[in-house]
Amino acid sequence: MHELSLCHAIAGVVRTHADGRPVEVVRVRVGALRQVVAESLLFCWTIAAEHEGLGDAVLELEQVPAAVSCRACGRESEITSRWSVRCPACGSGDVAVVRGEEFLVTSIDIRSHEATEAHHG
């Protein structure tokens, strides 16, 4: 399953950053063109997180709309259909995707009741 392998990839990144500390929240940015079904991703996360020893971590999705830059008319527009990547302004298929292909972990929250905050100064 596509989403399950994505979740294992997320868990790998999270574990590297958490370095053994308990993780509360994982925030992931997903572009609309990644064809990820949010419900499916969240479901698979519960399986992957359990398997990877991150069973308490909550996955939060930030879904990013797709946008294209059109070579024909020069406009940059958001697109609503993930199946047809063309310029909404003029209908040209000669476009470059400028947004919507993201798939990355943007931040994680580490449980901090053990006062692990660093003192900068």
Ligand SMILES: [Zn+2]
């Ligand atoms: Zn155009």
